[in-house]
Amino acid sequence: MVAHEFEKVLKGGRVIDPAQGIDQISEVGIKEGRIVSVDKGLEQNGAVVIDVRGFVVTPGLVDIHVHAYGILGFAYPDRVGVYQGVTSMVEAGGPGVDTFAEFSALMTDRMVTSLYAGAYIRPLGIIGVDYVEGDVRSMKNVPIGKWLDLADEHKDVFRYLKIGAFGNYGTGIIKIGKGLAEILRVPLYVHTGDFSDTPDQVTTPTAYRMAEQGDIITHLYHSNPGNILAEDGSVIPDVIDAARRGVLFDIGFGGFNFSFSIAEKALAQNVLPHIISSDLQQVNVTGPAYSLSNVMSIFLTLGFSLPEIIERVTINPSRALSLDNKAGSLRSGLPADVTDLKIEDGEFTFADCAGKTRMGRQIIKPVMTFKGGKRYDVDLEWAQEEKNWLMQISEDNIPAGANSLDARQKDFLERLALSLESLDWNPTPIDLVLAEEISDRFYRTRDSIGVPMKDALLAVYECFLEEPFTYQIGLFLFRLQKPFALERMRAVAEKQMTIAGSRPDNLIVTGSPPASYK
Amino acid sequence: MVETEWVFLDVDPETAEFPLTMKIGNTDVVIFRVAGRLRAIQRWCPHQDADLVDGRLMGDMIKCSLHGFIFRFTDGRGLNCPGINAEVFEVASELGRIKVRRIAN
Numbered sequence: 122m123v124a125h126e127f128e129k130v131l132k133g134g135r136v137i138d139p140a141q142g143i144d145q146i147s148e149v150g151i152k153e154g155r156i157v158s159v160d161k162g163l164e165q166n167g168a169v170v171i172d173v174r175g176f177v178v179t180p181g182l183v184d185i186h187v188h189a190y191g192i193l194g195f196a197y198p199d200r201v202g203v204y205q206g207v208t209s210m211v212e213a214g215g216p217g218v219d220t221f222a223e224f225s226a227l228m229t230d231r232m233v234t235s236l237y238a239g240a241y242i243r244p245l246g247i248i249g250v251d252y253v254e255g256d257v258r259s260m261k262n263v264p265i266g267k268w269l270d271l272a273d274e275h276k277d278v279f280r281y282l283k284i285g286a287f288g289n290y291g292t293g294i295i296k297i298g299k300g301l302a303e304i305l306r307v308p309l310y311v312h313t314g315d316f317s318d319t320p321d322q323v324t325t326p327t328a329y330r331m332a333e334q335g336d337i338i339t340h341l342y343h344s345n346p347g348n349i350l351a352e353d354g355s356v357i358p359d360v361i362d363a364a365r366r367g368v369l370f371d372i373g374f375g376g377f378n379f380s381f382s383i384a385e386k387a388l389a390q391n392v393l394p395h396i397i398s399s400d401l402q403q404v405n406v407t408g409p410a411y412s413l414s415n416v417m418s419i420f421l422t423l424g425f426s427l428p429e430i431i432e433r434v435t436i437n438p439s440r441a442l443s444l445d446n447k448a449g450s451l452r453s454g455l456p457a458d459v460t461d462l463k464i465e466d467g468e469f470t471f472a473d474c475a476g477k478t479r480m481g482r483q484i485i486k487p488v489m490t491f492k493g494g495k496r497y498d499v500d501l502e503w504a505q506e507e508k509n510w511l512m513q514i515s516e517d518n519i520p521a522g523a524n525s526l527d528a529r530q531k532d533f534l535e536r537l538a539l540s541l542e543s544l545d546w547n548p549t550p551i552d553l554v555l556a557e558e559i560s561d562r563f564y565r566t567r568d569s570i571g572v573p574m575k576d577a578l579l580a581v582y583e584c585f586l587e588e589p590f591t592y593q594i595g596l597f598l599f600r601l602q603k604p605f606a607l608e609r610m611r612a613v614a615e616k617q618m619t620i621a622g623s624r625p626d627n628l629i630v631t632g633s634p635p636a637s638y639k
Numbered sequence: 640m641v642e643t644e645w646v647f648l649d650v651d652p653e654t655a656e657f658p659l660t661m662k663i664g665n666t667d668v669v670i671f672r673v674a675g676r677l678r679a680i681q682r683w684c685p686h687q688d689a690d691l692v693d694g695r696l697m698g699d700m701i702k703c704s705l706h707g708f709i710f711r712f713t714d715g716r717g718l719n720c721p722g723i724n725a726e727v728f729e730v731a732s733e734l735g736r737i738k739v740r741r742i743a744n
Contacts, residue, residue: 250720316706376707403719404707511718550722600721
């Protein structure tokens with residue numbers, strides 16, 4: 122074996138890579154950000170050796186259901202990514218066809234964790250409140266041409282089309298969604314389960330009947346109206362049939378989307394998830410979801426073996442979204458995305474979304490993540506810091522970040538304020554027509570002076586936010602009181618510029634990757 | 640501004656077990672002690688009527704157990720649920736009793 126074949130060697134861990142059928146004590150050799158080989162006793166001359174004895178070494182975890190962007194998203198999404206052992210994640214519906222450009226401008230190159238997107242069929246993407254989501258009119262139009270352009274332009278990022286099987290939509294939207302996914306040649310990703318109000322008609326069985334091989338149904342074990350059990354506790358036949366056809370089932374733990382009772386009854390009937398995902402978002406990162414690894418631990422308590430769980434957070438999600446040439450395995454040549462896990466013994470209490478608990482004897486704790494060969498030490502609790510998940514409007518003071526805006530951005534703000542002057546809105550309740558009108562005026566103003574999308578978005582956010590949250594722009598402005606919004610934008614526009622390039626410290630996470638906007 | 644009437648609750652705030660529930664007019668109210676300070680908010684979540692008695696205190700906020708929507712005790716604003724706000728009440732202790740009143744508009 123040639124010396125210096127590796128730059129880094131992870132030595133002595135129990136390597137579990139279900140994609141390659143590996144479960145043994147091995148070394149993992151890394152060079153130039155890629156996996157070179159997984160084998161026993163790799164030559165370590167000249168390599169940085171990282172002792173991982175006692176750890177389980179797996180492909181970097183893949184979470185196909187996270188809210189990193191938009192109305193449900195985080196200020197610092199890497200904190201639910203590499204800092205929790207997850208190297209690839211999929212934004213589950215934040216952007217729609219009308220906001221995908223915003224998503225792309227803001228999120229490209231923002232994170233260390235690879236971020237892919239499932240776009241929502243509603244033009245603005247997910248709204249997050251059921252009094253809007255439950256109204257079929259909020260779906261607006263479905264512009265096929267624009268969708269095709271999106272799928273073409275963002276083919277490396279766009280992974281699935283998300284729809285919601287809930288509310289009093291009837292089943293029409295499921296059929297439209299299935300048709301659109303087929304046109305776009307991406308899997309259909311279906312949220313199942315109503316918030317908690319019982320609709321006139323439960324639409325979930327239709328979703329199971331419509332889904333084809335490779336489509337994915339999420340929130341498999343939710344206990345809301347439209348769950349997978351019949352009144353007698355048996356799994357409804359539509360679910361069994363869907364599994365036979367090759368439809369994939371995903372967990373999407375969420376905030377109200379996972380029940381021990383449903384899970385245990387379904388498992389007793391051999392209805393298993395193919396994919397385990399977290400559905401992490403602002404409302405559940407401080408519990409009950411916490412992290413993907415917490416959801417993985419819950420599956421240990423439900424009787425899954427460690428390799429069975431690893432498979433469902435690596436190669437299974439990766440294959441389902443055609444990412445297996447980039448993630449999900451430790452195959453030679455793939456990016457060196459690796460997660461080291463510690464399995465701790467003890468007595469642990471795990472809670473589902475209804476607060477029901479189960480005792481477990483083991484817990485899975487990621488300790489170290491490698492992304493493209495670069496090491497990140499896990500801090501599971503960092504994501505729970507309030508400034509990461511609670512978006513607060515800076516009402517009394519202009520955020521320091523506004524100092525960094527340049528003359529063109531200030532010109533944009535002034536013009537945007539002028540353009541919005543003639544529109545009246547009140548933030549309660551949400552009026553999508555008005556939010557879209559605000560969005561249109563934002564876009565028209567931007568087009569009129571040619572400000573890049575990212576600069577225009579940041580110009581607005583920096584007027585109101587201390588932390589780098591992202592948010593569909595029309596919805597963001599709509600939720601502010603109009604007089605306050607316009608006055609603030611004008612005040613920032615008139616502010617004298619400080620030294621170019623100066624930047625407040627509070628938008629930069631010390632010692633971390635570029636989690637801030639710029 | 641019209642001052643609203645205080646409603647007294649014959650409970651000693653020093654020894655009471657929180658949360659406490661009561662009525663102001665027809666509105667059910669729940670009272671918490673948050674970092675030594677009394678806070679009062681409508682009992683039933685304005686979203687889907689879940690009981691905020693079961694809510695989780697997070698700093699000077701409460702998180703509904705049903706969907707995780709968070710309301711600020713200072714003004715009732717829903718912080719992660721645009722367009723949904725809760726009513727909060729003025730609450731104080733006086734001579735070993737608790738008094739609560741509707742905040743005048």
